[in-house]
Amino acid sequence: DTAVSQTPKYLVTQMGNDKSIKCEQNLGHDTMYWYKQDSKKFLKIMFSYNNKELIINETVPNRFSPKSPDKAHLNLHINSLELGDSAVYFCASSQLVRSNEQYFGPGTRLTVT
Amino acid sequence: AQSVTQLDSQVPVFEEAPVELRCNYSSSVSVYLFWYVQYPNQGLQLLLKYLSGSTLVKGINGFEAEFNKSQTSFHLRKPSVHISDTAEYFCAVSSTGNQFYFGTGTSLTVIP
Numbered sequence: 001d002t003a004v005s006q007t008p009k010y011l012v013t014q015m016g017n018d019k020s021i022k023c024e025q026n027l028g029h030d031t032m033y034w035y036k037q038d039s040k041k042f043l044k045i046m047f048s049y050n051n052k053e054l055i056i057n058e059t060v061p062n063r064f065s066p067k068s069p070d071k072a073h074l075n076l077h078i079n080s081l082e083l084g085d086s087a088v089y090f091c092a093s094s095q096l097v098r099s100n101e102q103y104f105g106p107g108t109r110l111t112v113t
Numbered sequence: 114a115q116s117v118t119q120l121d122s123q124v125p126v127f128e129e130a131p132v133e134l135r136c137n138y139s140s141s142v143s144v145y146l147f148w149y150v151q152y153p154n155q156g157l158q159l160l161l162k163y164l165s166g167s168t169l170v171k172g173i174n175g176f177e178a179e180f181n182k183s184q185t186s187f188h189l190r191k192p193s194v195h196i197s198d199t200a201e202y203f204c205a206v207s208s209t210g211n212q213f214y215f216g217t218g219t220s221l222t223v224i225p
Contacts, residue, residue, distance in 0.1 A: 033213075041151075041201050041217075041218045041220070042217055042218070043157075043203065043215045043218070045212070045213075048212075056212060090156060090157070092157075094213070099145040099162070099164050099207065100145065100207040100208075100213050101145070101147065101159065101162060101207075102147075102149075102157075102205070102213050103159075104149075104156040104157040104158075105156055106155065106156045107155070107156050
C-alpha cells in the first residue's frame with residue numbers, strides 16, 4: 001500500500017560506475033520529482049515530470065538522466081558517478097493543478113567511494 | 114520566484130517546553146503552505162497544510178501553525194514537546210501549477 005516507493009534504499013558504489021534508482025507512485029498523480037538532499041539536509045529539486053514530459057530541469061550535471069516510462073514511474077540514471085554525488089535522493093509526486101502537495105518516497109542513500 | 118526563509122537552523126528545547134519554528138515566505142499571490150517533518154533516516158512526512166479558510170491549522174502529533182498574510186509567515190508551534198519530536202522540520206510553499214519551494218530546514222532537538 002506504499003504511496004511512493006523507491007528502490008534501492010541503500011546504494012554503495014565506486015567512482016566511475018553507472019547506477020539507477022527507481023521510483024513508483026500509486027496515487028494517480030500527474031507529476032513526479034527527484035530531489036537531492038545533501039549532508040546539511042538542504043533539499044534541492046533536480047527534475048520534474050508532468051504526464052511523462054520534463055517540466056523542471058534544474059542545473060544538474062548531464063550525467064544525471066531522468067526517464068519516465070509512464071505517469072506512475074520516474075527513474076533516475078546516473079553515469080560516471082563522482083564522490084560529490086553521495087547524498088540521499090528522494091522521489092516525490094503531486095497533483096500539479098491543485099495545491100501541489102508533495103508526497104515523498106523513503107529515499108535512497110547513495111554512497112560513492 | 115517564491116522563496117521560503119527558515120531563520121533558525123537549529124532549535125534546542127527542553128522536554129515538555131513549548132516550541133515555535135519560524136517560517137516566512139515571499140509571494141504576492143495566493144499560496145499554499147506546508148510543514149513537513151523528517152525523522153532521522155526517514156523520508157519527509159506532511160505535518161500540516163494551509164490551503165484556505167481558517168488561519169489556524171492543526172496537524173499531527175499536536176503541532177499547529179498560523180497563517181499570517183500581512184506578515185507573510187507560517188510559524189509552527191507545539192505547546193509541549195516530546196523527545197520523539199526531535200527531527201528536521203521543513204516549511205514549504207506553492208501556488209497552483211507552480212513549483213514547490215522548500216525552506217532550508219530547522220533541526221529541532223528535544224533535550225531530556
